Amino acid sequence: MKMDFARNEVLVALVIVAFCALAAASDARFLSIATLTDLLRSGIVLSIFAVGAMLVLISGGIDVSFTAVAAFTMYVTAMLLNAVMPWMPWWGAIAIGMAIGASLGAVNAILIAGFGLPTLIVTLGTLSVFRGFMLTFVGQKQITTLPPGMRDFGRMMMLRGTNADGSFYSLHVAFLFTVAAVVVTWAILYRTMLGRMIFAIGGSVESARRIGIDVRATQAFVYVYVGALAGLAGVIHASMARVANPFDLVGLELSVIAAVVLGGARLAGGYGTLTGTLLGVALIVLVRNSLIVIGIPNTWQSVTIGVLILLGTGLPAWQAKRAAARAA
Amino acid sequence: MRWLNSSTEAQLAVIAVIVFAVMAALSPDRFLSVQNITSMAFQFPEFAILALAMTVTMLTGGIDLSVVGIANCTAVVAALILTTFAGPDATGADAALWLTVAVGVSLALGVLAGLFNGILVAALGLPAILATLGSGLIFTGFAVALTSGSAVMGLPAAIAFLGNGTIVGVPVPLILFAVLALVLSLILTRTGFGLRVQMFGSNPLAARFAAIDITGLLVRVYVMSGVLAAIAGLVVMSRANSAKADYGSSYLLLAVLIAVLGGVNPYGGYGKVIGVVLAVLAMQFLSSGLNMLSVSNFARELIWGVLLIFVMILNTRQPRRPKQKPETPA
Numbered sequence: 160m161k162m163d164f165a166r167n168e169v170l171v172a173l174v175i176v177a178f179c180a181l182a183a184a185s186d187a188r189f190l191s192i193a194t195l196t197d198l199l200r201s202g203i204v205l206s207i208f209a210v211g212a213m214l215v216l217i218s219g220g221i222d223v224s225f226t227a228v229a230a231f232t233m234y235v236t237a238m239l240l241n242a243v244m245p246w247m248p249w250w251g252a253i254a255i256g257m258a259i260g261a262s263l264g265a266v267n268a269i270l271i272a273g274f275g276l277p278t279l280i281v282t283l284g285t286l287s288v289f290r291g292f293m294l295t296f297v298g299q300k301q302i303t304t305l306p307p308g309m310r311d312f313g314r315m316m317m318l319r320g321t322n323a324d325g326s327f328y329s330l331h332v333a334f335l336f337t338v339a340a341v342v343v344t345w346a347i348l349y350r351t352m353l354g355r356m357i358f359a360i361g362g363s364v365e366s367a368r369r370i371g372i373d374v375r376a377t378q379a380f381v382y383v384y385v386g387a388l389a390g391l392a393g394v395i396h397a398s399m400a401r402v403a404n405p406f407d408l409v410g411l412e413l414s415v416i417a418a419v420v421l422g423g424a425r426l427a428g429g430y431g432t433l434t435g436t437l438l439g440v441a442l443i444v445l446v447r448n449s450l451i452v453i454g455i456p457n458t459w460q461s462v463t464i465g466v467l468i469l470l471g472t473g474l475p476a477w478q479a480k481r482a483a484a485r486a487a
Numbered sequence: 488m489r490w491l492n493s494s495t496e497a498q499l500a501v502i503a504v505i506v507f508a509v510m511a512a513l514s515p516d517r518f519l520s521v522q523n524i525t526s527m528a529f530q531f532p533e534f535a536i537l538a539l540a541m542t543v544t545m546l547t548g549g550i551d552l553s554v555v556g557i558a559n560c561t562a563v564v565a566a567l568i569l570t571t572f573a574g575p576d577a578t579g580a581d582a583a584l585w586l587t588v589a590v591g592v593s594l595a596l597g598v599l600a601g602l603f604n605g606i607l608v609a610a611l612g613l614p615a616i617l618a619t620l621g622s623g624l625i626f627t628g629f630a631v632a633l634t635s636g637s638a639v640m641g642l643p644a645a646i647a648f649l650g651n652g653t654i655v656g657v658p659v660p661l662i663l664f665a666v667l668a669l670v671l672s673l674i675l676t677r678t679g680f681g682l683r684v685q686m687f688g689s690n691p692l693a694a695r696f697a698a699i700d701i702t703g704l705l706v707r708v709y710v711m712s713g714v715l716a717a718i719a720g721l722v723v724m725s726r727a728n729s730a731k732a733d734y735g736s737s738y739l740l741l742a743v744l745i746a747v748l749g750g751v752n753p754y755g756g757y758g759k760v761i762g763v764v765l766a767v768l769a770m771q772f773l774s775s776g777l778n779m780l781s782v783s784n785f786a787r788e789l790i791w792g793v794l795l796i797f798v799m800i801l802n803t804r805q806p807r808r809p810k811q812k813p814e815t816p817a
Contacts, residue, residue, distance in 0.1 A: 221616070270796060270800075274799075274800055274803055275803060276796070276799045276800065276803060277753055277754070277799075279550075279616070279753070280743070280747055280753055280795065280799055281796060281799070283740055283743055283744070283792075283795070284744075284792040284793075284795040284796040284799070285792065285796070286740070286792070287740060287788040287789065287791055287792035287795075288789055288792035288793055288796070290785070290788060290789075291785045291786060291787070291788035291789025291790070291791075291792060292789050294783070294785035294788075295783055295785045295786040295789055299785070413552075413620055413624075416620070417620065417621070417624075420617055426614045426616060426617060427614070456632075458628075458631050458632045458635055458636065459628060459632050460628070461624045461625070461627055461628035461631060462624070462625050462628030462629060462632060463628070464624050464628075465621045465622060465623070465624030465625035465626075465627075465628055466621070466625060467621075468617060468620060468621035468624065469607065469613070469617075469618065469621040469622065469625075472613055472614070472617045472618075472621070473607065473611050473613055473618075476611055476612045476613045476614075477611045477612065479612070480611070480612040
């Protein structure tokens with residue numbers, strides 16, 4: 160099989176391998192289960208966000224409001240459960256979170272699918288609306304006593320152990336939700352008509368409309384689904400952090416979109432893969448957590464991510480441009 | 488009322504006047520006080536200049552998400568020059584010399600940053616959102632790396648003139664903004680370059696077939712945006728009497744919002760500087776007024792968001808834009 164170096168997945172995978180090789184060379188302890196579980200844990204929330212962001216990019220839009228949806232959801236869910244339903248088990252908390260997230264996503268859906276407004280501007284607007292609404296009317300203090308359901312969920316580990324050097328490692332159950340989000344999204348994209356329609360409107364709205372696809376309904380589904388995913392991510396984040404801080408999460412959105420784009424999803428829509436997205440998240444998580452291991456100070460973290468974005472999107476763009484010039 | 492429907496700018500002027508009137512009616516003694524008026528005049532130029540930078544790039548159908556990064560990065564470098572060579576006690580010729588050097592260097596860096604963006608967008612063909620997202624991270628990252636994330640303080644007192652001084656009673660930042668807005672408006676409406684920018688924005692393909700040097704055009708647009716961002720950075724530095732990698736991070740959204748509110752079509756091709764100026768005024772009246780009514784900063788964020796979406800809905804309800812390109816998502 161010929162390796163296609165123009166593909167983002169291959170490039171990102173190579174960078175990850177190189178990064179790990181460098182890290183292992185400078186510190187042998189890097190290659191341990193503890194590092195792996197650490198990275199997986201940091202990737203749980205980011206991956207759920209990324210899967211959603213990828214779906215929006217495939218449909219030809221962009222969503223920057225999902226972090227605000229997640230923050231809103233986790234805060235309101237924690238507050239609601241504390242106040243009215245402290246008996247709610249953990250799965251109930253997650254279901255409520257996803258429902259709140261989906262209804263916030265529906266606001267985006269109405270504005271984008273209903274009014275036909277540009278996605279970037281709408282979601283920039285809803286980002287500040289959701290956040291501003293929460294901080295003005297719901298509260299600004301972090302909730303340190305989470306409802307029992309979320310507290311229990313926060314303690315659930317699927318894997319726990321001790322290293323040779325006596326340090327602990329563990330992997331949270333929430334990892335399974337990330338896997339589920341990936342699998343469900345994969346199934347929607349590649350095993351249903353809906354998935355084909357999402358790709359189709361991302362490729363060309365006009366063509367999709369002419370072959371009889373209900374563009375609005377498809378778009379509406381995408382934004383509601385992404386809202387639900389963001390709600391899920393929010394509840395998981397609060398449970399794992401054992402605190403619902405309304406100032407968390409917002410600000411991550413561009414890193415998440417960067418991860419998705421690194422993985423090869425195109426801003427113009429119609430193209431994106433889950434493999435690429437997850438590789439992109441892996442790279443961003445590596446850079447955020449382990450830059451110091453390969454000898455780059457953490458203060459250079461954002462420069463590194465910026466360079467990676469430009470390389471990851473620049474190389475394919477430049478190749479496409481060269482190919483177009485050759486063809487002309 | 489036909490003229491109202493026919494022009495975004497007229498509509499905006501009405502909105503600005505209404506906001507002003509409502510705020511003045513709600514707290515007349517405080518909103519209309521000289522103190523409030525001057526404090527407003529000192530507050531808005533910094534983000535208004537960023538909005539101008541955003542406007543130029545949006546006219547070509549692009550966007551510049553790196554403006555705040557450029558502003559902070561150039562301000563940090565200028566502040567480092569000032570603290571290293573001049574120090575807080577520098578006065579007279581010494582201060583003037585280093586001030587000139589610092590301003591010169593930061594403007595030059597603005598040009599370089601814009602050049603970088605321009606090359607990414609025009610020569611390499613990256614989507615503007617991604618190119619400027621990435622470069623913005625890089626510029627912010629440089630500012631963080633140069634300062635290890637802390638604020639650069641101890642600037643010479645003379646720098647305060649740029650952000651806090653007055654000339655014949657008029658705040659310097661306001662004068663600066665007025666001059667920049669005027670120059671930009673003249674460039675966009677009275678020069679061949681401005682015409683080509685609008686042409687490219689309304690139809691890139693047609694512009695290419697009209698033998699317009701697109702690469703040069705886009706590079707110049709992003710350089711303009713970079714320089715404007717650097718100027719905004721200097722104003723922020725002067726007003727805060729320090730420079731830091733994460734100053735004004737909320738200004739990015741605000742700059743996009745003002746540009747869109749000002750009637751600039753995010754798909755390119757339409758936008759007037761006067762619209763942006765009116766949008767800035769409306770925003771500042773609103774935010775000062777809300778401040779006096781002791782509404783929290785977060786409620787302001789909420790209101791900005793609502794306003795942005797409301798204006799966008801209003802604009803689509805009255806189709807009068809030169810064009811809509813739903814095929815290319817923003």
